[in-house]
Amino acid sequence: MTGTAQPTGRCYCGCGREIGYGRYFAAGHDKTxxxxxxxxxxxxSVAQMLHAHGYGPDDTKSVTKAAVDxxxxxxxxxxxxYRGARESINNHITRRHQEK
Ligand SMILES: [Zn+2]
Ligand SMILES: [Zn+2]
Incomplete structure (x- = not known):
């Protein structure tokens, strides 16, 4: 396998469902x-997955810190x-740090 996954019009979970152009999954099938x-x-286990890739609870191994770095x-x-994607940060600031 080389390169990045390309949308083909069929769901990537392998269920065979036809989906709209440019999409990877039928609704919810990415979670499946x-x-x-x-x-x-x-x-x-997400914890096992993180561990397998060298991430863990220590700050030096933090997966969210690595994403920021x-x-x-x-x-x-x-x-x-708090760490997150830009949209998550914006939501977080609105919810946690802005007075109504
Ligand atoms: Zn599917
Ligand atoms: Zn914050």
């Missing part, structure tokens, strides 16, 4: 595929320790 993958490879995620500018 993810659960099956975890069951096969990581004892159905790679420039994919951001850290909450209010310094509360």
């Amino acid at each position: 595929a993810e659960a099956a993958f975890l069951a096969i490879h990581h004892q159905a 790679k420039g994919l995620w951001e850290e909450c500018p209010f310094g509360c320790g």
Whole structure:
């Protein structure tokens, strides 16, 4: 396998369903595929998956910190320790740090 997955018009979970152009999954099937993958490879455990890739509870092994370090995620500018994708950060700030 090389390159990145390309949408083909059929659901990537392998159910055979035809889906709209440019999509990878029928609604909700990404979660189904993810659960099956975890069951096969990581004892159905996200913790086992993270451990297998070298991530863990230590700050030096934090997967969310790694995402920030790679420039994919951001850290909450209010310094509360929250990390997430830009849209998640924006939602988080609105919910947690802005007075009504
Ligand atoms: Zn499917
Ligand atoms: Zn915050």
